[in-house]
Amino acid sequence: MSDSHKEFWQLKKLLMGSLSVFVLYVLHSSSCLDRIITFKEPIPERAMEDHVISSSRVQTEGSCRVNCYMEPNCVSINMRRLAGGALICELNYVTTSEGFNLTKKSNHSYMEIEDPCRSNPCKEDMICQAGFTSKGFRCQSIYTGQ
Numbered sequence: 728m729s730d731s732h733k734e735f736w737q738l739k740k741l742l743m744g745s746l747s748v749f750v751l752y753v754l755h756s757s758s759c760l761d762r763i764i765t766f767k768e769p770i771p772e773r774a775m776e777d778h779v780i781s782s783s784r785v786q787t788e789g790s791c792r793v794n795c796y797m798e799p800n801c802v803s804i805n806m807r808r809l810a811g812g813a814l815i816c817e818l819n820y821v822t823t824s825e826g827f828n829l830t831k832k833s834n835h836s837y838m839e840i841e842d843p844c845r846s847n848p849c850k851e852d853m854i855c856q857a858g859f860t861s862k863g864f865r866c867q868s869i870y871t872g873q
Contacts, residue, residue: 762796762858764840773829773837774805780818784809788836791816795840799856799867803839807832 769788780800785791788806791814795801798818805817821827822839829837844855849866859865 762799763863764796764858766792766838766840768838769806770829770837772831772833772835774807774817774832774835775803775819775821775823775827775837776830778819778821778827779805780820782815782817785814785816786812788814790814792838794818796858799859800854802842802844802857803837806836806838808834808836 780798781794783794785794791804791806794816795804795818800820801818803819803822805815805819807815807817809815822842822845823829824839824842824845840857842857843863844857847855848862848864849855852869853866854869856865856867857863
C-alpha cells in the first residue's frame with residue numbers, strides 16, 4: 728500500500744473517531760440530561776429483584792453506570808457477570824434506603840446512588856427523579872412527565 732493510501736486511511740480513521748465523539752456530545756447535549764449522580768460502593772453477591780426498569784448486555788461496569796445515568800428513573804443497578812466477561816445490567820427504580828431488601832445471588836453485584844428522593848420531597852401525583860437541578864432532584868408529573 729502506498730504512503731498516500733496509508734495517510735488517507737489514517738485520516739479517515741481519525742475523522743470517524745472524532746465524528747463519533749461529536750455525535751455522542753450532540754446526543755447528550757440534546758437530551759437535556761444535566762444529571763449528577765454518585766454511586767455508593769458495590770455490594771457483592773446481592774441484587775434487587777422485582778423493580779427492574781430495563782435489562783441489557785454491556786461490556787463494563789462503567790457502561791452499566793452510564794445506562795443508569797441516561798435513564799432518569801434509575802437509582803440502582805444489578806450486574807450479573809457472564810461467562811465471557813460481559814455483564815447483564817439491570818436498571819432499578821428503587822434502593823435499599825426505601826425499605827426494599829436485597830436478595831443473595833451469586834455472580835451478581837448491586838450498586839445504588841446517593842438518593843435525595845428517599846425523603847419523598849415531591850407532592851402527591853409526582854415522581855422524584857434523583858440527580859437533577861441544584862437541589863439534587865426534580866419532581867415530574869406521573870401523568871405527563873412534566
